[in-house]
Amino acid sequence: MPQSVLPVREIAHQFCCIACGKVAAHPAKSFRCSSCGDLLEISYPGWSTDQGLRPSGLNVASLKALWRTRRKSQLAIDQSGVWRFRELLPAFPDASKVITLREGSTPIYELRRCAAIAGIDTLLAKHQGMNPTGSFKDTGMTLAASVARAQGFMWVGCASTGNTSASMAAYAAYGGMRSLVLIPEGKVSWGKLSQALDYGALTCQLETDFDGCLRVLNEVVQRMPVYLLNSVNPYRIEGQKTTAIELLEQLDWQVPDHIIVPGGNLGNSSALGKAFVELRELGFIENLPRISIVQAEGANALVRTMRETGGKRLIAVHAETAASAIRIGNPASWKKAVRVLEQTSGTVEEVSETEIAVAKAEIGSDGIGCEPASAVSLAGLKKFVKTGFVKPSDTVILILTGHVLKDPEYTLKFHRGELFPTSDTDILHSQQRAPTVLEASANAVISELKKAESAKS
Numbered sequence: 001m002p003q004s005v006l007p008v009r010e011i012a013h014q015f016c017c018i019a020c021g022k023v024a025a026h027p028a029k030s031f032r033c034s035s036c037g038d039l040l041e042i043s044y045p046g047w048s049t050d051q052g053l054r055p056s057g058l059n060v061a062s063l064k065a066l067w068r069t070r071r072k073s074q075l076a077i078d079q080s081g082v083w084r085f086r087e088l089l090p091a092f093p094d095a096s097k098v099i100t101l102r103e104g105s106t107p108i109y110e111l112r113r114c115a116a117i118a119g120i121d122t123l124l125a126k127h128q129g130m131n132p133t134g135s136f137k138d139t140g141m142t143l144a145a146s147v148a149r150a151q152g153f154m155w156v157g158c159a160s161t162g163n164t165s166a167s168m169a170a171y172a173a174y175g176g177m178r179s180l181v182l183i184p185e186g187k188v189s190w191g192k193l194s195q196a197l198d199y200g201a202l203t204c205q206l207e208t209d210f211d212g213c214l215r216v217l218n219e220v221v222q223r224m225p226v227y228l229l230n231s232v233n234p235y236r237i238e239g240q241k242t243t244a245i246e247l248l249e250q251l252d253w254q255v256p257d258h259i260i261v262p263g264g265n266l267g268n269s270s271a272l273g274k275a276f277v278e279l280r281e282l283g284f285i286e287n288l289p290r291i292s293i294v295q296a297e298g299a300n301a302l303v304r305t306m307r308e309t310g311g312k313r314l315i316a317v318h319a320e321t322a323a324s325a326i327r328i329g330n331p332a333s334w335k336k337a338v339r340v341l342e343q344t345s346g347t348v349e350e351v352s353e354t355e356i357a358v359a360k361a362e363i364g365s366d367g368i369g370c371e372p373a374s375a376v377s378l379a380g381l382k383k384f385v386k387t388g389f390v391k392p393s394d395t396v397i398l399i400l401t402g403h404v405l406k407d408p409e410y411t412l413k414f415h416r417g418e419l420f421p422t423s424d425t426d427i428l429h430s431q432q433r434a435p436t437v438l439e440a441s442a443n444a445v446i447s448e449l450k451k452a453e454s455a456k457s
């Protein structure tokens with residue numbers, strides 16, 4: 001029988017450069033390799049290779065049982081869908097110092113209408129928008145913000161298209177730190193901007209894009225004691241790995257055929273890929289899902305990088321898309337994402353603005369909803385089914401990255417026909433559901449009801 005309670009092991013971790021392989025015990029403030037300047041990732045030399053990689057002393061069955069047991073615990077770190085899996089994360093010295101808003105533990109929903117539209121038997125969506133601040137960012141933020149506080153930082157900072165800043169501001173405030181947010185002026189949805197303000201961030205709207213904000217932030221953290229919380233911080237990636245662990249647990253450790261994820265700065269796809277590869281090395285699973293990354297046509301740096309250079313050289317683009325979360329032209333984690341595509345035999349796809357908007361409304365019509373950037377996953381899936389990359393009987397998981405209430409302005413504009421004022425396509429009309437203004441009488445409402453009923457039949 002697996003033990004129900006096992007001691008938490010201290011598993012040492014180190015920082016390894018993804019390009020030159022240089023190993024460091026402590027990262028630089030920029031989280032860049034001190035030799036070649038490329039990104040770092042966390043590795044665990046304590047995972048012995050004797051009988052397959054394993055955190056020493058713990059086996060697969062006992063870990064699965066331990067993680068299940070923790071769901072019944074009243075401890076904050078057990079209730080967190082991130083810290084519940086702490087054996088596969090960097091050891092954190094003092095559990096009482098963890099900053100957690102009980103992130104993770106997000107649902108998997110079945111999207112029935114969307115499955116039929118895409119032409120597959122079953123479609124599942126893991127809704128990361130159901131996190132405390134409404135996006136997947138919380139799963140990485142709990143870990144990286146906790147590290148910042150443990151290291152004595154009073155200030156944390158990020159450049160953001162909106163969700164990272166909302167998440168960081170919340171975790172900083174909850175943990176008693178202050179936060180500095182750099183966002184592109186006029187390009188962040190009001191929902192996200194209002195979160196950062198409410199959580200008390202010092203919010204600077206810069207006259208540049210996301211990539212420009214990240215450049216400025218890098219200089220600020222060199223000159224001021226501000227801890228960098230963008231996804232170049234490898235602790236963010238480690239926290240975001242837990243989405244994959246939780247997903248597999250929810251699927252009873254059956255590996256899906258496909259995982260489809262939106263791509264922006266490419267931290268999330270990198271985290272998911274790292275998790276699945278580690279879980280295979282640790283013996284939790286035998287094969288990997290194909291992880292595919294979908295971008296907006298106007299912000300398609302990875303798609304072009306794969307198609308034009310085979311993933312060898314980044315093709316940065318000037319990004320433009322109404323899915324503002326992924327309006328990124330120079331993705332920091334592109335090399336990590338290329339590696340995930342190669343390791344998992346996934347692919348890339350780009351989708352148009354109208355394809356994104358229609359897919360978002362379709363996810364809404366299943367009663368689920370998501371923000372625009374998340375909907376690229378469904379728009380991409382439709383193309384994958386058409387090309388035969390996804391078969392109708394395949395198990396497919398869309399990662400919905402943000403909540404539908406993150407960008408209500410986009411949603412209203414779409415349904416009112418204001419998002420694409422010059423387009424007049426049937427497919428747009430079929431999904432547009434503008435509110436109707438009527439006189440205040442039952443007759444007027446009943447007449448609308450009858451019209452709607454006959455339009456459906």
Ligand code: F0G
Nearest residue numbers: 160161163164264265266267268401402
């Ligand atoms: N979906 C949403 C809702 C996002 O907010 C982001 C990124 C992505 C997808 C792309 O994820 O960058 O890991 O490839 N948002 C960042 C931010 C950039 O600042 O909130 P990625």
